[in-house]
Amino acid sequence: MNSNQEISSSDLAKRIRIHALRMTSRGGSSHIGAVFSIADILAVLYGGVLDVRPSEPKWPDRDRFILSKGHAGAGVYAALAESGFFDIQWLETHYQDGSRLSGHVTHVDMPGVELSTGSLGHGLGVGCGMAYGAKLDGKNHRVVVLCSDGELDEGSNWEPILFAGHHKLSNLIAVIDYNKIQSLAPVSDTIALEPLADKFRVFGWAVYECNGHEHDALRAQFAAMKEEKGKPKVLLAHTTKGKGVSFMENTVLWHYRTARGEEFDRALAELEAVR
Amino acid sequence: MRDAFIAQLTELARTDPRIFLITGDLGFGVLNKFAEEFPNQFLNAGVAEQNMTMLATGLAMEGRVVFTYSIGNFPTLRPLEFIRNDACYHHANVNVVCIGGGFSYGSLGISHHATEDLSILRALPELTVVAPGDDYETMEATKALVNKSGAGYLRLDRSSMIVDAAQPFELGRARVVREGTDLTLISTGGMLGEALIAANKLSECGIEARVVSLHTIKPLDTEAIRLAAVETGGIITLEEHTVLGGLGGAVAETCLEKRWIPGFFVRMGLQDVFSKVVGSQEYLRSIYKLDAPAIVETSRKFVEAGQRAVVEGAIR
Numbered sequence: 001m002n003s004n005q006e007i008s009s010s011d012l013a014k015r016i017r018i019h020a021l022r023m024t025s026r027g028g029s030s031h032i033g034a035v036f037s038i039a040d041i042l043a044v045l046y047g048g049v050l051d052v053r054p055s056e057p058k059w060p061d062r063d064r065f066i067l068s069k070g071h072a073g074a075g076v077y078a079a080l081a082e083s084g085f086f087d088i089q090w091l092e093t094h095y096q097d098g099s100r101l102s103g104h105v106t107h108v109d110m111p112g113v114e115l116s117t118g119s120l121g122h123g124l125g126v127g128c129g130m131a132y133g134a135k136l137d138g139k140n141h142r143v144v145v146l147c148s149d150g151e152l153d154e155g156s157n158w159e160p161i162l163f164a165g166h167h168k169l170s171n172l173i174a175v176i177d178y179n180k181i182q183s184l185a186p187v188s189d190t191i192a193l194e195p196l197a198d199k200f201r202v203f204g205w206a207v208y209e210c211n212g213h214e215h216d217a218l219r220a221q222f223a224a225m226k227e228e229k230g231k232p233k234v235l236l237a238h239t240t241k242g243k244g245v246s247f248m249e250n251t252v253l254w255h256y257r258t259a260r261g262e263e264f265d266r267a268l269a270e271l272e273a274v275r
Numbered sequence: 276m277r278d279a280f281i282a283q284l285t286e287l288a289r290t291d292p293r294i295f296l297i298t299g300d301l302g303f304g305v306l307n308k309f310a311e312e313f314p315n316q317f318l319n320a321g322v323a324e325q326n327m328t329m330l331a332t333g334l335a336m337e338g339r340v341v342f343t344y345s346i347g348n349f350p351t352l353r354p355l356e357f358i359r360n361d362a363c364y365h366h367a368n369v370n371v372v373c374i375g376g377g378f379s380y381g382s383l384g385i386s387h388h389a390t391e392d393l394s395i396l397r398a399l400p401e402l403t404v405v406a407p408g409d410d411y412e413t414m415e416a417t418k419a420l421v422n423k424s425g426a427g428y429l430r431l432d433r434s435s436m437i438v439d440a441a442q443p444f445e446l447g448r449a450r451v452v453r454e455g456t457d458l459t460l461i462s463t464g465g466m467l468g469e470a471l472i473a474a475n476k477l478s479e480c481g482i483e484a485r486v487v488s489l490h491t492i493k494p495l496d497t498e499a500i501r502l503a504a505v506e507t508g509g510i511i512t513l514e515e516h517t518v519l520g521g522l523g524g525a526v527a528e529t530c531l532e533k534r535w536i537p538g539f540f541v542r543m544g545l546q547d548v549f550s551k552v553v554g555s556q557e558y559l560r561s562i563y564k565l566d567a568p569a570i571v572e573t574s575r576k577f578v579e580a581g582q583r584a585v586v587e588g589a590i591r
Contacts, residue, residue: 107365114336119360125326126361129333136315137337156357159326 009047009215010274012082013040017244017271019078019091025264027095029103033242033254035075037179037212038146041237042079044218045144054084057111063141064130066115068123069148069177073105076113085112121154123147124174128160131172131232144173150182153191164232165204172232173225174205177212179241181252200234212237245270276431276465277374279410281305283417284342288313294421295334299327299345306344324349328357328369335367340421342429346375347387351396351428362426363401369427370420371396376406376432376464377515378550378559385549389430393463394520396428397493403446406430408467408488410437415444416490432515433556434465438488447491449499455485457578458539459503460570462513463489463522469560470513473570480571482578492522497529504535509577511541515556515565518544539577543570 007015020035046052050063067076074094081088093099100109104118115126127145134141151157164172178196180187187193197207206228210217218237225233241255242248245267248259259267285308288294296313298306300322310317320327324345331341343350350371351358362369373389380387397404403423407413413431420427423446440452452467453474462470467488474484485507487499503510510530512523523542530536545563552562560566 116360116364119356121325122329122357122361125329125357126333126336128326129330129335130337131333132318132330133334133337133339156325156329159321159323160329163320163323163326163330 007047009043012047012079013043013215014271014274015082016042016075016078018268019081020074021259021264021267021271023074023078023091023094025259026092027103028258029074029095030256030258031071031074031103032257032259033248033251034069034072034148034177036243036245036248037239037241038069038072038075038177039244040213040215041146041175041177041218041239042075044215044222046079046083049219049222050144051141052083052112054112057085061139061141064114064127064143066117066123066127066143066145067105068117068145069120069151070104070117073101073103076105077101080112083112086110120148120151121156124157124164125160127172128164128169131164131169132167134171135169140171142171142173144175146175146177148182149176149178149180149187149193150190152176152193161200161203161205168204168230169232170229174232174234176234176236177239178236179239181241181250181255183252183255185252197236204231206231206233207236208233209236209238212239213243244274276407276410276413276434277305278435279413280372280374280417280429280431281309283414285309285312287418287421288316291340291421292316293338293340295339295341297327297331297341297343299324299343299349301345301349324353325357328354328371329361331369332357332361332365332367335362335369336365340368340370342370342372344372344374347373347380347389348392351389351392355395358396358402358426359399363399366401366425368421368425370429371427372429372431374431376430378556379433381550381554381556381559384553385551388550390516390545390550392428392430393492393514393516393522394524397521397525401425402493403427404430404492405446405490406464406492407490408438408450408452408462408464410435412444412450412488412490416446419444419446430464432465434468436468438467438471444490447494447496449496450488450490451485451499452488453484453486455483456507457482457484458509458511458574459485459487459507460511460513460574461487461489461500461503461522461526463492464515466513466515466565469565469567469570472567473574476567476571477574480575482574484574489522492525495525495529497533500526500529501533501535504530504537508538510537510539511543511570511573511577513565513570514544515560516544517547518542519547541573541577543573
C-alpha cells in the first residue's frame with residue numbers, strides 16, 4: 001500500500017504544485033502549466049488509486065504508471081518523492097547540471113518511474129505491451145498511461161488505441177489530460193479532437209469523463225472502471241492548464257515560461273493559500 | 276536465412292516460454308506453424324510497426340525475450356525512434372528482425388531495399404547489430420541474441436548457403452572462413468557467398484584472399500581488423516548496403532584511429548544512390564558491382580599494383 005495514506009490527496013496535490021514551481025524556477029525549465037494541469041490526477045493516483053510500494057518499487061504485482069506526456073515530469077518526480085520512493089531533497093537538483101532528474105521523465109536510477117518519455121506518442125504502445133503481457137500471465141495489476149490532449153495528434157497513439165480495443169485490454173487505462181491547450185494554440189485551432197469520447201468509443205474503449213481537478217470525482221471514475229471487464233478504459237479528465245495559479249491558468253505562455261522573482265512569489269503565495 | 280531463423284526460434288520457443296514473436300502482418304506461409312504451436316508466444320501487431328516496437332518493449336520489460344519481424348525497412352527505419360527511446364534506452368531484450376536485407380526484394384523497388392539500416396542502427400547506443408553470413412551464423416546469432424542483455428538487430432537476406440568453416444560462431448567475434456595472405460575480404464551478411472566465390476577465382480590467378488565474415492557490426496571485432504591490415508596488407512569490405520557508415524565505415528574508423536593502415540583499403544557497396552534498377556538480388560549485385568566478378572576485378576587491380584606495404588603507425 002501507499003505510504004501516502006496519512007496525507008490527503010488534496011494536500012499531496014498542493015505539495016506537488018509547490019515542489020514543481022520551485023523545481024522549474026530553480027532549474028529554469030518550462031512546462032509548469034502542464035504540470036499544474038495534472039497535479040490533481042497525480043495526487044489521486046499516488047494518493048491511493050495506484051497499488052504501488054515505495055519501499056519495493058519493482059514489486060511484480062504493482063500497478064504500472066506511465067507518464068506519456070514526459071514534459072510534465074516534474075510533477076511525477078514530486079509525487080514519487082512525497083510518496084517515499086526517494087529523498088525529497090533530490091527534487092532540488094531538477095533540470096540542473098549533473099542531476100538525475102531530467103526535464104522529461106527518466107527511469108534511470110529513478111525508483112518508481114517505469115518508462116522514460118519525452119517524445120510524445122510512446123506511452124500508450126508500451127503500456128499496451130505491458131497490459132498484454134499481464135493478461136497472458138493472468139496478473140491482476142493495471143497499467144495506467146497519462147497522455148496529453150495535444151499528444152493525440154501523434155499517429156503512434158492511434159495504432160495502440162486500435163490494438164487495445166481489438167484485444168479488449170481491460171487492464172489498460174488511458175487518462176487524457178484534456179486542458180484543451182497545446183504548444184502554440186488551443187487544441188481546437190490546431191488539430192481538433194472533438195468528438196473525442198466518440199472517437200474512443202468507436203475504437204472499442206469504455207469512456208469515462210470528469211473534472212480532472214475534483215478528487216472525489218476522479219476517485220469515483222477509477223472505482224467505476226473496475227466494474228467494466230471487457231474493454232480498455234479512457235478517462236477524459238477535463239482540466240485547466242496552469243491550474244492553481246490565477247495568472248497561469250488557461251494560457252499558452254505558461255507552457256514555456258519560468259516563474260521567477262515577483263511572479264514566483266505571487267504564484268507561491270497563491271499555492272500556499274490553498275487549504 | 277529466414278527459414279533457418281524460424282527453425283531456430285521454434286526450437287528455442289519449445290523450451291523457453293520467454294520467447295515471443297511479433298510480426299507486422301508479414302510472414303505468409305512462414306510463421307503459420309510457429310503461430311499454431313505457440314499461440315501464447317505469438318502476436319500479429321497488424322500493419323503498425325511503431326506499435327509493434329512499443330508492444331515488444333512493454334512485453335520485454337515484463338520479462339519476455341521478444342523478436343519483432345518484418346521485411347526491408349519496415350521494422351527498422353519506420354519505427355526508428357521507438358527502437359532508440361523504448362527498446363534500446365530501457366535495455367529491453369527486443370530483437371528487431373529484418374528478413375529483407377539489401378536487395379533481397381530487389382524487384383519490388385527501392386521502398387523494399389534495405390540499404391542504409393546498418394549504418395543508421397549501428398549509431399544507436401546499446402544495440403547489438405548482427406548480419407549473419409549464412410544459415411549457420413543465422414541460427415547461432417538467434418540463440419546468442421536471446422541470451423545477451425539489451426536490444427538487438429538481426430539483419431537477414433535471401434542468401435541460403437552454408438559455409439564450411441571450423442571456427443564456431445560467437446557474438447562480436449568475426450569468423451575467418453578462408454585463410455589467405457595477399458588481402459582480406461571482410462564481408463557482412465550474405466555477401467559472404469560472393470566473397471568465397473571471388474576468393475576461389477583469385478586463387479586460380481595466384482592471389483590468396485583471406486575471407487572474414489564480420490557478422491557482428493556492433494560490438495565490432497577490432498582484432499580481426501588488425502590482423503587483416505597487418506598480416507595481409509590489404510582490405511576490401513563487402514556489404515549489400517550503402518558504403519556510408521556501415522561495415523566499410525566501421526572498419527575504416529578502426530584502422531585510422533588505431534593506426535593499423537593497410538596498403539590498400541576499398542569499400543565495396545552501394546555508392547550513395549537509390550538502387551532504382553529493377554531485378555533479382557543476384558542481378559542487382561551485378562549491376563551495382565557487388566558480385567564475385569566485381570570483387571575479383573577490384574582485388575586484382577589493387578594486389579597486382581603491388582600496394583601491399585603495411586604502414587603500421589604511419590600517422591603521427
